[in-house]
Each structure stands twice: as C-alpha cells, then as structure tokens.
Amino acid sequence: MRSLPFGLLDRRFAPAPAPGRVAFLKGRRFAHRGWHGGDLVENSPAAFAAAIARGDGIELDVQESRxxxxxxxxxxxxxxxxxxxxxxxxxxxxxxxxxxxxxTGTYLATLSQILHLIANRVPVLVEVKSKRRQPARLCAAVRDALHGYAGPVAVMSFNPEVGRWFARHSPATVRGLVVTEENDKGCPGRSRRHLALWRARADFLAYDVRDLPSPFAAAQRARGLPVLSWTVRSDADEATVAVHADAPIHERP
Structure with missing residues (x-):
C-alpha cells in the first residue's frame, strides 16, 4: 500500500490552529533575548525594558534550576x-x-519575575531550553509561571517533547517548534522535521532564517501555522522574512 503523503499526515497529527489563537504572532517584531548590545545584556530586565520601549515583542529563554x-x-x-x-x-x-x-548590577531572574516586569505590555515568546527526553519538570514550572498571566504569550522549543507536554497538560498555551535545517536538508532530515512537528503538535514554527525559503516551512505556513524566523540581523534577512515568514525574531538596532 502506498504511504500517505506528508500533507495528509501533517493535518492529522498537527492540525492547524484557529486563526485567532495565533494572530498575535503575525506582523510583529520580536527582540531576540530582548533588545541587547553594548551595555544591555541579553535576557536581562534592561534588555526587556528596551524592547518594550520600542514596541517590540520579546523572545526569551528559560533554563531549569536545581x-x-x-x-x-x-x-x-x-x-x-x-x-x-x-x-x-x-x-x-x-x-x-x-x-x-x-x-550590570542586575541578577538572574525567574520567569515569574520577568513576566511581572513585562506586565502584559508586549507579546512574549518563551523558548524552553531542554536537552532532556522528558522535560516535564521545567515545562510544569513554565506553566505555573504563566498561570494567571493575561498578556499574549507562547512557548517554543527545539525539543518536540516540550510541545507534546503542553499539548497534553496545558492545551490552551500556544506552542511552537523551533527548527533549523543545518546539516540536515536531505530526505531523512525532512522526515525528522515532520515527525518533530507531529510530536510537538505545534501551532507555529520558529525557523532558522538561513534555511528560508524552505518547502517544509512554506507547506506549514500555507495551511495556517505562522512562521517566525530567527535570528534576523541584516537587510537581506529582513527581505527574506518579508516574503517567506510572518514575523522576525531580530537583533537589529
């Protein structure tokens, strides 16, 4: 029996989100780790305040403490x-x-503390950094920090198990899959990307700008998954995102 095409499997195992669920991700610039450079350190309160002052959304990273x-x-x-x-x-x-x-005179902060600082003023992307096969403890900590937060927010990760955890335990949370095709552009890589998408049940993709245009990203975008792109640092990157994605995650003055 012939195998089903990827498009049918994508629709079955990673359905496209309702448009209103992901609308806040489109047409917005996101500052990568906040607005940093010079005296502003990435993922710091000052970097996030600078992004807010410029009207940018914020992309930040979280690690698990002991x-x-x-x-x-x-x-x-x-x-x-x-x-x-x-x-x-x-x-x-x-x-x-x-x-x-x-x-800098500032200190590492918890996600709860940073969300209190952001105070619903701009959209937030929380990248969950986890190499673990089962990242449940960190995912639960992120969910707890997001509880009661009223602003637009999404979680994302390279690890599809993060999306899978949120799909099961916090389905109202918008979830994304971070993707790079670096050194993995052949047929096996294509299959791995689809498998990761199905596992994560992603609502959107955060895609390596170096890989755009990408047939995989274009196919997901065409069926309703927003595509954000990282890390945008040049006019050429901006031009690529303007055609092939919905929003840049950028490091640009």
Missing part, C-alpha cells in the same frame, strides 16, 4: 555571562538570583 524553577537565561552553563562557572541546573533558583549578569 529545584525545578524556570530561570531566564540562555546558556546551559553560567560561564559566558557571569563570574560563576558550571551548569545552571546545578544551582537553586535562590542561588541563581544572587548571581550578577555581566557586571
């Missing part, structure tokens, strides 16, 4: 942006909250 809290930080280790060393998950949220960000 006691299972969602801490706003990109790297898996503290080395690059703090005077400390070692994995983020090796410290409790309270311990992380005493670590200064790159001599």
């Amino acid at each position: 006691d299972g809290q969602a801490t706003v930080f990109h790297d898996y280790t503290l080395d690059r942006l703090t005077a400390e060393r070692g994995p983020v998950i090796g410290r409790t949220a309270a311990e992380l909250g005493r670590i200064e960000l790159a001599n």
